Amino acid sequence: MYKLSAIELRDQFFRGDVKAVDIIDYYLKRINALDKDVGAFLNLFHDQALKQAEALDKKKASGARLGKLAGIPIALKDNILVKDEIATCGSKFLTNFRSPYNASIVEMVLEEDGIIIGKTNMDEFAMGSSTENSALQKTRNPWNLKWVPGGSSGGSGAAVAARFAPIALGSDTGGSVRLPAAFCGVVGYKPTYGRVSRYGLVAYGSSMDQIGILATNTADVALMMEVIGRHCPKDSTSLHEECQDFLTHFKDSIKGMKLGVPWKFLEDLTDEPKSNFLNSIEILKMLGAEIVEIDLGILKYSVAVYNILASAEASSNLARFDGIRYGQRSERAKTLDEIYDFSKEEGFGPEVKRRIMLGTYVLSAGNRDAYYKKGQKVRTLISRAYKEAFSKCDLIAMPVSPFAAFEIGAVKGRLQIYMEDIYTIGVNLAGLPAVSIPNGLTKDGKPLGLQLIGPQKHDRNLLVAANVIEKGHTFKRAIPTLADKQFSP
Amino acid sequence: MTYADWEPVIGLEIHVELNTKSKLFSTALNHFGDAPNTNITEVCTGYPGALPVLNKEAVRKAVQFGCAIQAEVAKFSKFDRKSYFSPNSPCNFQITQHDQPIVKGGTIIAEIEGKEQSFAVNRVQLEEDAGTLIHFPTYDGIDYNRAGIPLIKIVSEPCIHSAQEAVAYVMAVKSILQCLDVSDCSMEEGSLLIDINISVRPKGVKELRNKIGIKKLNSFSFMELVIKSEVNRQIHAYLDNEKVVQSIYRWDADKKEMVLMGRKATADDYLYFPDPDLVPVILTQAYIDEIKQSLPEFPLQRKG
DSSP states (O other): OTTTOHHHHHHHHHHHOOOOHHHHHHHHHHHHHHHHHHHHHHEOOHHHHHHHHHHHHHHHEEEEOOOOOTTTTEEEEEEOOTTTTTOTTGGGTTTTOOSSSSHHHHHHHHTTOOOOEEEEESSGGOSSSSSOOOOOOOBBBBTBBBBOOOSSSSSHHHHHTTTTTTTEEEEOOSTHHHHHHHTTTTTEOOOOOTTTTTTTBSSSSSSTOOEEESSSSSHHHHHHHHOOOOOOOOTTSSSOOOOOGGGGGOOOOOOOOOEEEEEEEGOOOOOOHHHHHHHHHHHHHHOOOOEEEEOOOGGGHHHHHHHHHHHHHHHHHHGGOOSSSSSSOOOTOOOOHHHHHHHHHHHHHHHHHHHEEEHHHSSSTTTTTIIIIOOOOOOOHHHHHHHHHHTTTEEEEEESSSOOBTTTTTTHHHHHHHTTTTTTHHHHTTTTOOEEEEEEEEEOOOOEEEEEEEEEHHHHHHHHHHHHHHHSSSOSSOOOOGGSSSSOO | GGGEEEEEEEEEEEEEEESSSSSSSSSSSSSSSTTOOOOOTTTTTOOEEEEEOOOHHHHHHHHHHHHHTTTTEEEEEEEEEEEOOOTTTTTSEEOOOOOOEEEEOOOEEEEETTEEEEEEEEEEEEEEEOOOEESSOOOEETTTTSSOEEEEEEEEEEOOSSHHHHHHHHHHHHHHHHHHHHOOOTTTTEEEEEEEEEEEETTOSSSSOOOOEEEEEEEEHHHHHHHHHHHHHHHHHHHHTTOOEEEEEEETTTTTTTEEEEEESSOOOOOOOOEEEEEEEEEOOOHHHHHTTTTOTTTTTTGG
16 A cells, blocks of 8 residues: 555545545554654654544545545644644644644645644754754654655655655745655655745744645645645735646646756766766656756855845744743743743754844844845845746756765764755745656665756646656656565554 | 023824724734633734734724825835734734835824914834733733734824923824724723823924833823923933933833833844735725725814
8 A cells, every 4th residue: 555646545545445544544553663763753643543534434435525635644744733733843842832723734635635644753943954953853764764864844755755654744945845855765846935825834934934745756746736735815925826726737748848957056066966967857858858058156145045034034933932822931930031041942952043043143233234134135136047047948957955865963064954955945035836856866875856946836837847757767656675565563 | 501491302102003803913803801812813822833914904094094194105015023022922023014114204283272283293104012911919911812903103203392282292193093983092991002202402402312211101191291290300400410311111000100111322123124924015096095085074184
């Protein structure tokens, strides 16, 4: 069963080949048997998921209309809120926080009969690129348990790679869906900013945050987009657009499509990531795409701009975690100021504190013009550069990351970690849709990803092309050895 | 110099709760006097993941007031976050309008001893109210019913020169608000509160001297009393060669006294930046014209 895609699994359920209860029971057992080593999940909705599956079987028996996601087990990053369930965001601060409401996308998934089986590990408040910043547990890459799964949606990436769920949702502020997808050898999709509701996603950098989808293939991503890619009246930045049909628009060819490649910007790419990328370019040519050169040199500033703007927004967004209404309150605190100081000191990890301090610094009266406002100006220039590029091409192709997964604990320099996002961050600054598709392994067996980027709102064209390009690659839907087996319950 | 050579310079900020059905950024009821924490949603309590959505009724009421005082209604305005830590501020920032308010300028015409006098308004901004702190013997409670109620803050120029003028100005503003039915204007319930900035200077001099701020006054008689005594105190201080230290007081309505909140030479740093969860407010000329045409008659303003 674990080899099935989400759509195949659902269709088996539709046909009556398998009961929803059996699907959920199977996946829960699989996770219980195999996740001890991987550490993808923070929390399993064991009873709740089975209860929902039973209800769904009854619904099917009654002949009622079944939703698009009927019977599909779905994992959620732990910064997406489910009513009455704990949402830690990978932080000690929220280990006791139960959400009083559902995120809008949770409502949409439930309406279409999707079954949420649990919450996955992440870098604390989505700040990081390896999931090593989770304050709660380590998540290991299913391809090799010594490696990181990427981040910040590392738990969701590992969960899909290990086939603990055919679809997982994550969030992408600077590459946090695409990077773990690449490191774990699965598909990762970051929609146009505003395409998917942020209501009930715990905010990190609000102007860049976007919920994204991790799955084993692009068709499953498209299915999920048909469910969650819709306007939400509770999110003021939500696009006022009709929900799109994706799957019926899938086609066989990208003949004549113009693909832009910023060759100059990719000059520093070395070794295997480079040969891997060039190999994909050859495949794209064979599929009939025309490769054109574009200039995205300005992206060299994107990491700096991102760190200023995301930190600024984070420092304000995280101010609410003060120990007054929810979350941890320091037991040492005797005064109001001590509640603030000690609760944050005890509840937040070093990376979160660092970004709050940086964000406060760049917003302070004496520094705002030099950092925050200048950062906004460069952000505008970056958006303009993409627009200019899209006047010459339909989509842009780039690697996801300058390197593949590394060993847990191996990268010590923060700058190196930040540079991991150099190819993904520009997309968030400009609010574009982008997808990471697995395009091969390094000699030592580390997955790599090809990134395709579209103009704003061109989510459908992008996924349609990604589906063709995915088929053109021999490396697809590969399962890590560790997970490529049944399990003995 | 003698006492008579000095003139008071007063600027007023009037905080007005709008009588909308729901709050400025949430669907919770805007209603006074209910049991604590009943008119709240996850937006009002600053829960993680909750997002603000602007109430159009509040925008309309702010624009109505702007039109009534012949102000410029901005076709583009935006909301900013003002950061400060307080338990009654659920996100630890207030959503307000920092540098691009919805209404700019405007004139209030008041009647003083039978004569009409004009006062210049600097700006009118839309912002959210905070919750209420309730003090108990061994702990404090917070009621978030008021958190998120829409306010307009009407900021005058420092163009008021006596307690009498200040009272006349506020009365004129209040009568416009009541005429428009945009607020209950109940000073007892706190739906109309006044912040006063007071300084004095030698007559004929343009520069402003150090000011004293008094926040949250809720009655005309106290306002008059506070202005008179503060002006008196400052003039005497200068006559005695003493300094007036810039400071802020809060009006304690129960004890009927000024409580010192802080003395500072520089303004607080509120880390202002545009709220990324909200989109700019874009108004069309047709929208503004429609509101202008539907305004009621005002006893004084129509002549303005």
